[in-house]
Amino acid sequence: MLPLFFEASFRMRAPDDKFPPTASRLLEAAEAFGTPTYVYDEAVVRARVARLREHLKGLPLRLLYAMKANANPALLKIIREEGLGVDVVSPGEMELALRIGFLPERILFSANNMTDDEMHEAHGQGVMLNIGELSRLARFGEAYPGAEVCVRLNPAVGGGHHAHVVTGGERSKFGIPVADLGRVRALLRKHDLRLAGLHQHIGSGIMSTSLIWRAVRVLLEAARSFDELSFINLGGGFGVPYRPGERPLDLENFHRAIVEPLKAFRAAHPSPDLTFLFEPGRYFVAEAGALLTRVNTLKAANGRLFAGTDSGMNHLIRPAIYDAYHHVVNLSNPDGPLRTYDVVGNICESGDYFARDREIAEIREGDVLAVLDVGAYGLSMASLYNLRPLPAEALLPAAPGAAPRLLRPRRSPRALIDAFLAEHTGRARATV
Ligand SMILES: Cc1ncc(COP(=O)(O)O)c(C=O)c1O
Known part of the structure; x- marks a missing residue:
């Protein structure tokens, strides 16, 4: 009873x-x-990839999947079949991505506080490094003068579903503060490094397109003065609705607010092959x-x-x-x-x-x-x-x-x- x-x-x-x-x-x-x-559910993963692509139509685009969200090999194979690359944050993730068959040039190595061994391992595999600390950039330059590199900036804007997942702003350990751009430039010059990419990722579970746009504006401003960029990586962080009745991220608004300005930016930028990257994890698989x-x-x-x-x-x-x-x-x-x-x-x-x-x-x-x-x-x-x-x-x-x-x-x-x-x-x- x-x-x-x-x-x-x-x-x-x-x-x-x-x-x-x-x-x-x-x-x-x-x-x-x-x-x-x-x-x-395989169909849901494929549908999310298609939906994001649809809303980024018209941009020169490369999508990466942030495999920290879920590194199940079957999901990774689906993601590879969909034509995506991967964002990896550790030697283990890189090893798995390579064994799944992602080409090194489709992988971005974004480990934070990496060791020298990790740096050599990624570079030796032909994988581009995404560096978010000045001292690491200096050591990379000393080890590989003349190489290509991506630099992660902290655009002083952050957000997300919880304080633990905010990865931009003044309390965040991630990225080189945008105020230190002059020091980035000096290191690039000193070691003859080519800045192939600029990157940011400001947090996870973001449901506000205006917050994303605030950070994008900062990154674009920084990118304006680097003529030889091949790509600008605007990170992941797109939220999904968890509660019944919760509204999904407004991708139509995202398209209007962000895609059109990105197209205009590209038209004015001197680099002929400038491509935009996004690297969501949650959005594709949650x-x-x-x-x-x-x-x-x-x-x-x-x-x-x-x-x-x-x-x-x-x-x-x-x-x-x-x-x-x-x-x-x-x-x-x-x-x-x-x-x-x-x-x-x-x-x-x-x-x-x-x-x-x-x-x-x-x-x-x-x-x-x-x-x-x-x-x-x-x-x-x-x-x-x-x-x-x-x-x-x-x-x-x-x-x-x-x-x-x-x-x-x-x-x-x-x-x-x-x-x-x-x-x-x-x-x-x-x-x-
Ligand atoms: C560098 C980087 N990129 C992308 C992501 C993916 O974030 P999300 O799953 O919110 O899209 C993360 C997550 O922490 C990250 O650290």
Whole structure:
């Protein structure tokens, strides 16, 4: 018997504009591969690439994908098929991009605070470096006089969905302050470096085109005085709607406010082959991903109803570190009456939650929930905290009628510990 206050908390279901059209395929994936499982919808990734391209039409354009958002190899292959390059921020990401088949000239290496070894590695692979510190630019010039380089500027404008993701402005560690442009110029001259590109990336989850435009204006002003530029990289950061009813970034307005001025800028710039780059991560993949998790424990305590799942902050840390909203739907009982839940994980932290005080169609133990819009910064920020294995990953192929495809199985706890001990002892299957 449920306590009385739960009976009182029933509501009729309101139409849910976030309920996934692929719900039956998601349930099929949960049946086939178990939970927890990240599932990516190929059609959504391709549609987002097409939509952004459409709104940048008319510009000499190269799109990169910021693979930190999600480095799943199947997604990277889709991105490569779509003709994009990649923005990488570590030797590991660069190695993966090269092995997936991205050509070095389609890769930009944007590591911050890189080591000498990382610098030599990227340059040795024929990958262009994007440098955001004066001392690194000096060391690059000393090592490779006459080389081409891209410089990341901090345009003194920043933004994003949370303070932790703001990467421009005076508190940001990223980029060379635009006020130091004279020192950049002196270093380029001293080492005979060719400034092939100027770059900025001011933050993540930005929903305001006017903020983007403010930063773009600063970068264009800087670019005006560099005649030999091949490209201007305006970064990523495009936000996506996470909440039901939230309006997406206004790309029509973006086109009007930014694309036309960029075209005019290019017409006036002396460089004949000047190209514009954008490098979104979230925009391409966030809405393509769902995390499937099974509720194993319902608990009524202190006037709250906790739905305890087989996943947690180890698999999706965004709610814990950004208080991020992710819509949660009950795939197993979509038409159930609404009740208010805290949807929580199985990790020993009180920040371990997916949703708080959230109305969801009635949840029963054993039901499968989908945590939505987790294709970006979901698995890529996951950890082995509490020594629980990572979720499986699966793809919903775009081909009509195609069954969900397992991309990466979930490890058993035993296999995880085998690998863990083997790394520590150097023996294939070790005990200590
Ligand atoms: C240099 C750089 N480019 C692009 C991105 C992608 O950002 P987003 O996923 O918000 O588009 C990031 C994210 O932090 C970044 O640091």
